[in-house]
Amino acid sequence: MLADGLAGRGRVALVSGGIATGKTELIYGFTESVRDALVLRATGSRGEQQFELGVVEQLFYSAAMPADVATRARSLLASAMAAVPEDSTGGEGDARSVHDLCALLLELSRERPLVIAVDDVQFADRTSLRVLLHLQRRIRSAAVLLVLGEAAGTSTRPAHTALRDEIVRQPQARHLRLRPLSPAGVRDLLAHQLGPQAAADLEEPCHVLSGGNPLLVHALIEDFVAAGRPATEQGVSEPVTGDAFAQAVYTCLRRGEELLLRVAQGVAVLGELAKTELLARLLELDSRTVRDVFKTMNEAGLMDADRFRHPVARTAVLRELDPDELSALRLKAARLLHDDGVPAVTVAEYITAAECEPGAWAVPVLRDAAAEALARNDIHRAVECLDLARTACRDEPETIAVTATLAAAQWLVDPAAAAPHLTRLGAAFHRGLLPEREAWGLVRALVWFGRSTEAAAVLAELDEGDQDKAEQDKAGRHVTRHWLVTVQPQLLGDLAADLDGRQLGTLASVAAFGATPAAVESAERVLQSARIGETPLEELICALQTLNHGDRGDRAGYWCDEFLEEARTHRAVTWRAALSDVAAGVALRRGDLVSAERLARAALGALPAPSWGVGIGSPLATLVQAATRLGKYPEADAQLRQGVPQAVQQTLHWPQYLLARGQHYLATDRLRAALADFLAVGELAAEWRLDLPVLLPWRHEAAQVYVRMGEPERARELVDEQLAMPGADGARVRGVSLRILASASAPGRRLPLLRESVDLLGGLGDWYELALAFADLSAAHQASAEFDQARIAARRALRLAKSCKAKLLHEHLQHHRTATGGLDFGDSTENGVSVTPLSAAERRVAGLAALGYTNREISRRLYITVSTVEQHLTRTYRKLKINRRADLPILANPVPGGLPVEARPGVALPGDRLR
Numbered sequence: 001m002l003a004d005g006l007a008g009r010g011r012v013a014l015v016s017g018g019i020a021t022g023k024t025e026l027i028y029g030f031t032e033s034v035r036d037a038l039v040l041r042a043t044g045s046r047g048e049q050q051f052e053l054g055v056v057e058q059l060f061y062s063a064a065m066p067a068d069v070a071t072r073a074r075s076l077l078a079s080a081m082a083a084v085p086e087d088s089t090g091g092e093g094d095a096r097s098v099h100d101l102c103a104l105l106l107e108l109s110r111e112r113p114l115v116i117a118v119d120d121v122q123f124a125d126r127t128s129l130r131v132l133l134h135l136q137r138r139i140r141s142a143a144v145l146l147v148l149g150e151a152a153g154t155s156t157r158p159a160h161t162a163l164r165d166e167i168v169r170q171p172q173a174r175h176l177r178l179r180p181l182s183p184a185g186v187r188d189l190l191a192h193q194l195g196p197q198a199a200a201d202l203e204e205p206c207h208v209l210s211g212g213n214p215l216l217v218h219a220l221i222e223d224f225v226a227a228g229r230p231a232t233e234q235g236v237s238e239p240v241t242g243d244a245f246a247q248a249v250y251t252c253l254r255r256g257e258e259l260l261l262r263v264a265q266g267v268a269v270l271g272e273l274a275k276t277e278l279l280a281r282l283l284e285l286d287s288r289t290v291r292d293v294f295k296t297m298n299e300a301g302l303m304d305a306d307r308f309r310h311p312v313a314r315t316a317v318l319r320e321l322d323p324d325e326l327s328a329l330r331l332k333a334a335r336l337l338h339d340d341g342v343p344a345v346t347v348a349e350y351i352t353a354a355e356c357e358p359g360a361w362a363v364p365v366l367r368d369a370a371a372e373a374l375a376r377n378d379i380h381r382a383v384e385c386l387d388l389a390r391t392a393c394r395d396e397p398e399t400i401a402v403t404a405t406l407a408a409a410q411w412l413v414d415p416a417a418a419a420p421h422l423t424r425l426g427a428a429f430h431r432g433l434l435p436e437r438e439a440w441g442l443v444r445a446l447v448w449f450g451r452s453t454e455a456a457a458v459l460a461e462l463d464e465g466d467q468d469k470a471e472q473d474k475a476g477r478h479v480t481r482h483w484l485v486t487v488q489p490q491l492l493g494d495l496a497a498d499l500d501g502r503q504l505g506t507l508a509s510v511a512a513f514g515a516t517p518a519a520v521e522s523a524e525r526v527l528q529s530a531r532i533g534e535t536p537l538e539e540l541i542c543a544l545q546t547l548n549h550g551d552r553g554d555r556a557g558y559w560c561d562e563f564l565e566e567a568r569t570h571r572a573v574t575w576r577a578a579l580s581d582v583a584a585g586v587a588l589r590r591g592d593l594v595s596a597e598r599l600a601r602a603a604l605g606a607l608p609a610p611s612w613g614v615g616i617g618s619p620l621a622t623l624v625q626a627a628t629r630l631g632k633y634p635e636a637d638a639q640l641r642q643g644v645p646q647a648v649q650q651t652l653h654w655p656q657y658l659l660a661r662g663q664h665y666l667a668t669d670r671l672r673a674a675l676a677d678f679l680a681v682g683e684l685a686a687e688w689r690l691d692l693p694v695l696l697p698w699r700h701e702a703a704q705v706y707v708r709m710g711e712p713e714r715a716r717e718l719v720d721e722q723l724a725m726p727g728a729d730g731a732r733v734r735g736v737s738l739r740i741l742a743s744a745s746a747p748g749r750r751l752p753l754l755r756e757s758v759d760l761l762g763g764l765g766d767w768y769e770l771a772l773a774f775a776d777l778s779a780a781h782q783a784s785a786e787f788d789q790a791r792i793a794a795r796r797a798l799r800l801a802k803s804c805k806a807k808l809l810h811e812h813l814q815h816h817r818t819a820t821g822g823l824d825f826g827d828s829t830e831n832g833v834s835v836t837p838l839s840a841a842e843r844r845v846a847g848l849a850a851l852g853y854t855n856r857e858i859s860r861r862l863y864i865t866v867s868t869v870e871q872h873l874t875r876t877y878r879k880l881k882i883n884r885r886a887d888l889p890i891l892a893n894p895v896p897g898g899l900p901v902e903a904r905p906g907v908a909l910p911g912d913r914l915r
Contacts, residue, residue, distance in 0.1 A: 001174060002145050006036055006113045010139030014167050016152040017178030018300030019252045019260075020215035023149040026178065027117050030147070037113035037145070038064055044123030046258065052084045053077055055118060055128035056101060069108055076100050084127055094127070102135045106142050113143035121148045122160050122257070129159040133166060140172050151256055152177070152299065180212025180301045189214065193221045194237075198229070201237035209239060209309055211301020219248035246316035252302055253317065259285075261317075263293040267308065268317040269329045273337065273346075274306065282333055330354035335361070344368035348385050360394045367402065374409065374533060377570040382409045383417075400428040404438045411445070412533065412572045416611040419449055426454055429461070436462065440476030444538055447488055448613040450647025456491055476536075482507070483538040486545070486695065487614075488651045489688045507546045510694065515550025515730060523547050527559045532570045537578055544582045548589060549694050551731050551764055554857055556586045577606035581619040588622055589732070591767030591804045597626040617644045617653030621660035628664045629768060631807035636664045652688075655681040655696050662701060667808070671705050678702035693737075694727045700740045707744050715744035732769075735760030739773045742780070750780040762885055765853055771800035771809060792889070796850065837879045845872040850888035 001011040017023045031039050042058035059065075060073035080097030108114060118124065118132065136146055150164065167173045181189065186207045190199035202224070210216035223242035224230075231237050253261045266283045267274040276294070280287045297303040308314045318326060334350035338361070348369030351358045358366075366389035373382035386406035393399040403421050410418035425442050428434040434442070439458055446455035462477075484492050486507050510519045526543040529535070540563065547556035560583035567575040584599035600623035609616060620639055627636040640661055648654050662677030681698035685691040693699065699722040703715035719741040722728055728737065735757045742753035754777040761770045774797035781790035794813060801810040838846065848858045855869045862869075877883065 002034065002037070002115070005115070005143055005145035008141060008143045010142045010144045010146070010172055012136050012139070012146045012167055012170060012173040013148070013176060014164065014173060015147065015149045015176045015178065018180065018213070018296065019151050019256045019302070020213055020248075021178045021180055021300065022214050023151070023178055024119050025214075027119050027147055027149050031115060031117050034115050037115045037143075038108070039115045039117065040064065042118045042128075044118065044120040044125075044128075046123045049123055049125050052125050052127040053081055053131070055121075055124040056131050059105075059116060059118075066108070066111075069104065073101075073104060076104060080127070094130075098127070098130050098134050101131050102138060105135060106138060106144070109139075109143045113145075115145045115147065117147040117149075119149040120151065121163070122150045124160070126159045129163050133163045136163075136167060136170065136173070152296065180299070181207070181210075181214060181217065182212065183207045186210070186212060186217055189217055190221065193218075194224065194229075198224075198237045201231075202239055205239045209241065209245075211298075211304060211309060213252065213301030215248050215252060216245065216301060219244040241310050241312040245310070246312050246319075249302060249308075249313040250316045250320055252300060256296065256300075259289070260293055260296060263290060264297065264302070264317050265321055265329070267303070267306070268314045268321075269326070269333055269350075271314070272307075273333075273342075276306075278333075278336060278340070281336055282329065327354045327356045331356065331358055334358070334365075338362075338365060345372045352384055352388055357391050358388065360392055363389045363392050363398065363402070366392070367405070370405070370409065377572075379409055379412050379571055383413070396428075397433055400425065400433045403428075404434065407445070408441065412570075412574055414607070414611050415445075415448060415574055415613065416608065418445065419610075422446060422449070422451070422454075426458060429458060437476055440480045441536070443480050444483065444536070447484065447491070447651075448615060450614045450645065450650065452488065452491065452647075452650055455488075459491060479536050479539040479542075483542055486542070486652055486690075489690055490650070507542050507549060507695075510546050510550045510727070515546075515552065519546060520550055520552055520555075523550075524555070527563075530563070532563070532566055532572050532575055537575055541578060541582055544579075545585075548582070548586050553586050553590045553764065553766075554854065557583070557590065560586055573606055574611070577603050577612070578615070580606060581615070581622065584619060584622045584626070588626055590765055591769060591771070591800075593626050593630050593768060594805050596622060597630060597632075600626060614645065614648045614651045614653055617648040617651065617657045620644060621653070621656045624657075624660040624664055628660075628667050629806055629809075631811075633664070633668055640664065652690065652695070655684045655698070658684075659696070659698065659701060666701075666705060666708070671708055675702060675705040675709075678705065691725070692727055693722050693725055693733045694730060697722070697733060697736070700733075700737050703740050703744065707740070712744040716741060719744065731760040731764055732766070735764070735773070736769055739769075739776055742776060747780070747783050750776070751784060754780055759884065763854060765857060767800045767804040768806055768809075771797045771804065771806060773797075774800065775809070775813060792887075838876060842872045842876050842879075845869055846876045846888050849873060849885055 001013055004011050015023050015026060031041060040059040040062045042055045044055055048054045057077055060070060060077065065073070076097065080094075080101060083094050083097045105114065105116070116135075121129070121132070124132070132146070132148070135144075139146060148163075148167070150160075168175050183203055187199045187203040190202050190206060194202070202220075206217060206220050210220060220239055220241070222244040223240040224237070226242060226244070227240040229237065230240060253264050262283060263279065263285075266279045270279060270282065276287050276290050279285075280290045283290070294303070294306045298306065301309075302313070303309065308317075321329075330350050331354040334347050334354065337350065338347045344365045345368075347365050351362050351366060366385040370382040370385040370389070373379070373385065383406065386402055386409060390399060390402045390406060393402055404425060407418040407421040407425065410421075422442065422445055425434055425438070426446070429439050429442060439462060443455050443458050443462070446452075446458065481492060510516075523543040523546040526535075526539060530540050530543070544556050544559055547553070547559070560579055564576060564579050564583065567573075567579055580599045580603035584596045584603060587593075587596035587599055600619045603619040604612075604616070604623070612619075620642075624636045624639050627633075627639065644654070644657060648657065658677040658681045662674040662681075665671070665674035665677065678698045678701045681696055682691070682702070685696045685698060690696060699718040703718040706712070706715035706718070719737050723734065723737050723741075728734060738753045738757040738760070742750040742757065745753065754773060757773045758770065758777055761773050764770075774793045778790045778793035778797060781787070781793055798810065798813040801813055844862055845858055848861060849855075853861065855866050855873075858864075858869045859866045873885075876888070880887075880889070882888065
């Protein structure tokens with residue numbers, strides 16, 4: 001084409017292509033190579049479209065322009081600019097100016113061939129486009145090559161369209177279309193920059209990411225080098241989409257028409273829902289325009305099938321949007337989607353992303369989305385939706401309803417976050433705006449944070465309320481009142497009124513009357529039907545503690561495991577913390593000290609201290625007890641030095657904490673401090689009418705101090721009192737009481753007391769208490785010169801102490817090992833009777849039974865039926881010529897893999913969970 005132009009056969013080259021596909025590079029490279037012609041250059045600019053003749057002015061002001069021609073051109077330009085009408089509609093003077101400017105260029109070409117190059121002609125001003133249109137009609141016999149570069153599909157301006165349409169019809173014109181790079185082209189570019197191996201690895205992914213757009217390929221190369229040329233373990237190079245790629249995408253969009261960037265912003269906002277019709281409504285454009293812009297961006301490699309090729313591109317577009325404009329677009333998109341019937345969950349994503357108050361229309365959408373989020377265990381998402389919905393409410397009843405739901409959702413993950421809502425909810429209740437069903441939860445929340453005065457006010461109003469309404473929420477009343485009995489009984493007044501025959505399913509009734517079958521069955525029913533987010537946490541805790549304090553630690557442990565797993569699945573942090581606390585208490589009562597310590601630490605670590613409220617006293621008490629029994633005195637001291645909030649002292653957690661502290665003082669020989677704590681518990685128990693040994697066994701703890709202080713009579717009085725109290729006939733309370741009573745009794749009375757204690761505690765599977773009982777029994781046998789029995793009991797105590805990691809008790813027993821006669825633990829003779837006649841199955845059953853496992857636990861541990869366990873034990877008694885479980889020998893490694901670490905079972909019974 002240049003050769004034709006030099007020969008006087010004028011030509012026009014229209015170079016079209018997608019954004020950043022190399023038009024400018026091609027035109028620039030070509031004009032730089034021209035040697036036998038005068039080259040005049042100009043570039044259109046979006047920002048200069050309002051300056052008429054701006055592009056033509058660039059041509060005449062070129063440094064290569066002869067001085068005399070430049071002078072004449074300036075005069076013509078001044079006249080032409082004066083002749084351009086303000087309304088830009090054109091006129092006679094305007095036409096004359098266009099003709100004169102073209103004539104000057106043609107006159108110049110007679111002296112020297114011309115190459116006129118105008119890049120980005122789509123941005124040229126109206127009058128300059130008229131000059132170019134006029135010129136291209138008259139160069140057929142002139143020494144002129146007119147090169148025009150345009151971004152394909154980016155302009156709908158009539159003047160530019162007229163120029164393009166006429167050019168492509170002319171025989172002297174040629175339309176050169178630049179396509180994106182092919183995969184081979186991308187490979188060549190990569191090889192030139194990165195070498196052949198990287199090019200081979202990156203060719204396909206880079207072509208997919210860039211669509212063959214050279215600018216994007218160069219950006220990927222830049223990001224790849226900046227990232228240190230990353231590769232997989234197999235040594236294959238991987239592309240990187242970083243800042244350079246993001247900036248290149250945005251640069252491409254900025255180079256095109258303003259409409260291009262606007263549509264790209266709409267696509268970025270709508271994401272996967274960016275359909276043509278919806279996008280047109282969002283941007284207030286017609287659908288045809290949107291389709292044309294999509295075509296342009298697809299051809300440029302910016303998009304594929306009307307979607308960004310990589311999330312980084314979408315992020316880059318959103319990042320450059322003005323925040324207020326972005327919020328407005330997202331909110332508008334949400335409203336359009338809502339009007340189209342799109343599900344609330346999807347609409348809510350756009351509402352929350354807008355990060356501004358959405359308006360009352362969005363409240364039901366956000367509430368529905370929150371319910372969906374809770375159903376799929378996305379609590380943080382539910383909180384986000386509800387928090388925004390609360391700001392959009394327009395009437396107080398709706399605000400209170402949303403606030404109550406928000407507080408309940410926040411409670412699942414962080415009670416401290418829900419605490420600020422309690423005051424408003426309380427005020428709403430007193431004004432009749434909070435339903436009674438929500439009010440019972442409010443009472444529990446207020447008590448949780450030690451706000452007793454506010455809780456009492458709500459309780460008083462609830463008690464004085466309409467009886468018909470009270471019947472409607474009988475479950476809430478039941479759960480709250482019976483939880484309060486064992487947490488803060490002062491709020492309920494007379495405890496005895498709640499401990500009647502109709503309340504046998506509560507922890508309080510178990511504490512008063514013992515673990516009746518009805519109580520255990522009631523607790524099991526609650527646990528079988530409980531669901532996180534539906535069942536009140538307090539009801540679940542009461543049911544678990546009913547089993548635990550009712551000497552059904554095996555079942556309590558099983559259910560703790562079940563609900564801990566469910567809490568993890570539901571991401572319910574508060575439930576996980578509270579259940580870990582209960583599980584720690586279960587493990588402690590089972591003598592599993594290591595698990596008790598671990599679970600108590602897990603409970604404290606799951607929630608920050610402010611979120612625990614008054615409940616923090618419970619895991620702290622368990623942790624102190626476990627650390628003390630494990631011999632970790634410095635750790636127990638460290639926990640005690642932290643103290644507890646003042647509000648804890650108004651709850652049952654305070655006497656529990658005092659008991660734990662007293663036990664630590666007793667273990668570290670601070671007898672008077674220990675006694676003071678135990679007696680303080682007794683005073684609180686009497687004041688709160690909770691003097692029940694199942695819940696607060698302060699008497700036998702104080703009795704141990706009196707024994708150490710040489711006051712056995714006072715010790716016996718306390719133990720006798722305890723044994724005569726309600727609930728004291730349970731295996732644990734009676735077994736521990738008898739052990740301590742034996743220590744305060746004359747040597748001749750100790751053996752029968754300790755034998756009964758061992759029998760009772762052995763059935764519970766509490767390794768620690770059983771070890772203490774065996775140790776005392778060994779001493780009693782030795783005092784009675786029954787040395788064989790003393791050795792057997794001492795060995796059992798030693799083995800149990802070692803199994804539950806009771807370090808100090810184990811060391812004490814080792815120190816007095818003369819009672820064991822120095823026998824090896826692996827000896828096959830126990831009680832002077834060879835255990836060789838026992839089968840392998842009988843040895844396994846007998847070994848676990850000797851360690852205190854119940855028949856049910858043995859059946860789970862060995863995967864056999866309870867009936868089979870009983871048959872093995874019957875044959876074992878006959879072969880060893882013994883009459884009771886307490887006489888079973890301790891066998892080394894009764895089951896493969898050694899002794900178990902955890903005491904509770906891990907296998908569910910049929911029908912445990914009703915799904």
